[in-house]
Amino acid sequence: MERGKFREYPFHPSARDFCKVYFKDLLSKTIYRMDVEEAVQNIIRSLKGEEIFRNPNPARRVRTFVITKIILAALNDRIITAKYANQERDLLERSLLEEDRRHIEEVAEILGLNVLSYSAGEFKIHFADFLKYSPRISGEKYSLFEQEIDRGFVFVKKDVLAKIMREAFVDKFKEDIDRISEMLSEDIIQPLIPYMEKILDLKSEIISQQDLGEVDLNALPPCIKNMLKTLQSGGNLTHFARFTLTAFLHTIGMSNEEILNLFSVSPDFNEKIAKYQVKHITGEISSKEYIPPKCLTLKSQGLCVNPDKLCDRINHPLSYYKIKKRGKRFGRKGKTVR
Numbered sequence: 001m002e003r004g005k006f007r008e009y010p011f012h013p014s015a016r017d018f019c020k021v022y023f024k025d026l027l028s029k030t031i032y033r034m035d036v037e038e039a040v041q042n043i044i045r046s047l048k049g050e051e052i053f054r055n056p057n058p059a060r061r062v063r064t065f066v067i068t069k070i071i072l073a074a075l076n077d078r079i080i081t082a083k084y085a086n087q088e089r090d091l092l093e094r095s096l097l098e099e100d101r102r103h104i105e106e107v108a109e110i111l112g113l114n115v116l117s118y119s120a121g122e123f124k125i126h127f128a129d130f131l132k133y134s135p136r137i138s139g140e141k142y143s144l145f146e147q148e149i150d151r152g153f154v155f156v157k158k159d160v161l162a163k164i165m166r167e168a169f170v171d172k173f174k175e176d177i178d179r180i181s182e183m184l185s186e187d188i189i190q191p192l193i194p195y196m197e198k199i200l201d202l203k204s205e206i207i208s209q210q211d212l213g214e215v216d217l218n219a220l221p222p223c224i225k226n227m228l229k230t231l232q233s234g235g236n237l238t239h240f241a242r243f244t245l246t247a248f249l250h251t252i253g254m255s256n257e258e259i260l261n262l263f264s265v266s267p268d269f270n271e272k273i274a275k276y277q278v279k280h281i282t283g284e285i286s287s288k289e290y291i292p293p294k295c296l297t298l299k300s301q302g303l304c305v306n307p308d309k310l311c312d313r314i315n316h317p318l319s320y321y322k323i324k325k326r327g328k329r330f331g332r333k334g335k336t337v338r
């Protein structure tokens with residue numbers, strides 16, 4: 001691959017030639033200070049949900065990318081890593097859409113995907129790779145049922161392949177962070193501490209801006225608690241889980257802004273899309289105000305997690321909430337949080 005392309009694909013194994021310096025020097029020598037600052041700013045941008053800066057100079061872009069990975073590994077925080085990975089993921093997808101076949105095949109191979117170009121704008125991807133990543137992408141277009149399959153390969157258009165590749169990138173990126181995290185020693189982390197504190201402070205600030213209104217957290221059914229826990233720990237929810245959570249929280253009195261605040265820590269949070277979905281589910285821009293699905297439906301979707309004794313007596317998560325809340329009003333243990 002040409003060196004100029006490392007700006008788009010800084011994770012390319014040959015891009016390491018730009019970084020023939022020790023980790024320690026990269027983080028502590030004055031000549032690399034600008035790269036460190038840029039890496040920190042990019043992590044901050046991603047935490048705020050803003051697009052990261054892709055330096056036009058390929059060598060600086062590669063150095064910044066490497067430094068960013070070291071900082072993320074030192075922080076070892078799932079939410080911060082996921083938020084950054086998703087910004088890189090979106091940039092990668094955009095680059096792939098503009099890319100020629102040869103480079104797409106090369107990048108796919110680096111990402112561990114079995115991809116062959118088939119005809120102009122069309123590719124074949126091994127169905128195991130397709131099946132691994134396509135469930136994360138919402139839209140019928142990405143369902144296996146919509147694809148033509150031939151001898152173990154799925155025919156995909158460039159835009160579908162770009163989405164699969166971006167998801168493979170996210171996995172690879174997170175694996176790299178975990179691997180680097182295990183390698184880091186005290187002397188490498190030391191110069192990073194002021195930057196790490198700044199990033200962690202910002203993360204706490206963003207999370208503390210969430211407000212659960214009058215909702216009684218202790219009365220939430222286990223399935224809903226689990227969805228919230230997944231969000232808070234930086235995990236992604238399926239489309240159906242998001243629908244359920246939004247409809248549930250809306251029905252028990254949470255405002256659209258409060259619901260959006262909760263979703264904002266999700267690694268793949270896209271404010272525009274999330275706003276539209278929340279407004280649609282809550283009836284603000286649709287003719288219907290949706291209610292959350294019954295327990296039976298949640299069970300069939302694998303979303304009934306840790307059911308307790310009360311769950312045996314109800315068939316809807318809203319009944320669980322109402323019974324539990326009423327019980328507490330009449331003096332049982334528990335506290336209402338704002």
Ligand code: SF4
Nearest residue numbers: 221223295304311317
């Ligand atoms: S039984 Fe119903 S309320 Fe209880 S965890 Fe399962 S889906 Fe939720």
